[in-house]
Amino acid sequence: MSIVRFVVISAIAGYFIGFEVEDIFSWTHFLMMTLGVFFISSGSLSLNQIQEIEADSKMPRTQNRPVANGQLSYKLGLSISLFNIFFGAIILYFVSPLSMIIGLIIIFLYNVLYTMYWKKKWAFAAVPGAIPGALPCTIGFAAINNDIFSSQSIYLFLIMFLWQMPHFWTLAIKLKEDYAKGGFPVLPVVMGKSRTLYHITYYVAAYVLLAVLSPAFIDYHYFYYFIVLPFAILVVGSFIFFLRSSSDKAWLPFFIIVNFSMLAFIFVPVLDKWYPVFFNI
Numbered sequence: 001m002s003i004v005r006f007v008v009i010s011a012i013a014g015y016f017i018g019f020e021v022e023d024i025f026s027w028t029h030f031l032m033m034t035l036g037v038f039f040i041s042s043g044s045l046s047l048n049q050i051q052e053i054e055a056d057s058k059m060p061r062t063q064n065r066p067v068a069n070g071q072l073s074y075k076l077g078l079s080i081s082l083f084n085i086f087f088g089a090i091i092l093y094f095v096s097p098l099s100m101i102i103g104l105i106i107i108f109l110y111n112v113l114y115t116m117y118w119k120k121k122w123a124f125a126a127v128p129g130a131i132p133g134a135l136p137c138t139i140g141f142a143a144i145n146n147d148i149f150s151s152q153s154i155y156l157f158l159i160m161f162l163w164q165m166p167h168f169w170t171l172a173i174k175l176k177e178d179y180a181k182g183g184f185p186v187l188p189v190v191m192g193k194s195r196t197l198y199h200i201t202y203y204v205a206a207y208v209l210l211a212v213l214s215p216a217f218i219d220y221h222y223f224y225y226f227i228v229l230p231f232a233i234l235v236v237g238s239f240i241f242f243l244r245s246s247s248d249k250a251w252l253p254f255f256i257i258v259n260f261s262m263l264a265f266i267f268v269p270v271l272d273k274w275y276p277v278f279f280n281i
Contacts, residue, residue, distance in 0.1 A: 007041040007136045008034060010160060013266040014140025016274065017152050017218070023144075033095045033143040037136060040088025040103045044110055047081035050074065051115050055182035061175060062182075098142040106132040106139075120183070123190040126168045134160035137266065155210070155217035156266055162207040163262040166200050166239075170255045173197075197243055204239050204258075208232045211265045221272040228268050231261040 015033055019025070049056060049065050056068035066072035072080075085107060092100035109132035118125035137156035142148050169187055172179060173196055176188040187196045211232050215224065238254040 003045055004038060004042050008037050009263065010136045010156075010266060011037040011140035011143075013270055014137035014142075014153070014156055015144055016140075016270045017137075017156060018141035018143070018145030018147075020145070021273070029095060029144075032091055033099065033140065036088045036091035036095055036099070036103070037139055038088070039084045040092065040107070041136065043081050043084030043086075043088055044107050046077065046084065047107075047111050048115055050078050050081055051111065052182075055184065059178045059182040061178045092139070092143070096143045096146075098146055098148070099139045102135055102139045102142055102148075106135050109135075121185070123185050123187045126165055126172075126187070130161045130164035130168075133164050134158070136160070151217040152269070155214060155269075158210055159207070159214075159262065159265045162203055162210060163258065163265075165203040166207065166258050167255070167262075169196050169200050170242075170251050170258070174251050174255075200239075201243075204235065207258075208235055211261070214265070214269070218269045219273060220269065221275075223268045223271045223275075227264050227271075231257075231264045235261050 012034065015030065049062075049067050052062075053067050053074065056062035056065050062068060067074060067077040089100050089103055092103050110129070114125065114129040114132065118128055134157045137160055138148055138153060141153045141156065145153075147153065172186045173188045173193050176186075176193075179186045180189045187199065211228055214220065214228065220228075234257050235254075238257045242250045242254040
């Protein structure tokens with residue numbers, strides 16, 4: 001459910017970035033978008049658990065999932081997953097047909113290509129797998145604005161795309177043995193910790209650079225200086241500490257900071273866009 005919350009939160013950021021200040025805000029439309037994203041994402045993630053039931057039963061981290069431990073039958077779990085996807089897609093259709101299309105694209109990329117092929121066979125599966133992970137912002141944007149190739153929409157997508165490799169590979173370093181037991185050839189399992197950190201370095205650099213250069217994509221005011229720049233420094237500093245430390249717990253501060261930085265990088269534009277409206281500046 002924590003992943004679903006991340007998805008919904010990022011879609012909300014996309015919604016308010018895509019919303020034109022001059023338009024009339026509708027709580028009904030906004031809540032329908034939120035509900036649609038919640039159902040389609042929870043359906044996709046629960047379908048993933050159905051698809052990976054065998055692997056989940058072998059991994060200590062996932063053995064207690066309802067289907068893997070037998071609390072929920074395969075048929076009932078599949079029925080719930082498909083219902084949530086269908087119901088979420090219908091809601092998104094009435095919000096915006098484009099948002100529904102993007103939602104279904106996410107299902108195809110994540111549950112078909114990533115889960116069934118990339119993740120099972122490729123150490124770098126996290127890279128193309130980051131595409132569906134970055135599209136929830138685009139769903140929110142498309143719910144209120146069809147110009148999904150605008151610089152604002154592209155910025156949100158790229159931030160979430162680049163964030164996922166440091167996020168996932170850092171977690172995979174910690175859970176290396178789990179992934180090995182599940183039969184997933186993730187980067188730390190195939191290449192080891194040091195080589196994984198080498199690849200993370202490039203994505204951290206691109207991620208932080210994009211955040212620092214974000215005024216080229218999106219309008220910023222004061223919050224950029226007070227939140228984005230400090231978080232960019234924190235991400236770099238915590239990653240350097242992670243690189244140099246030999247402690248088994250060195251991954252955790254970086255993991256926490258990089259996750260909170262992503263929320264900061266997608267929501268600061270929302271604050272900078274809307275605070276002049278609320279305060280009549």
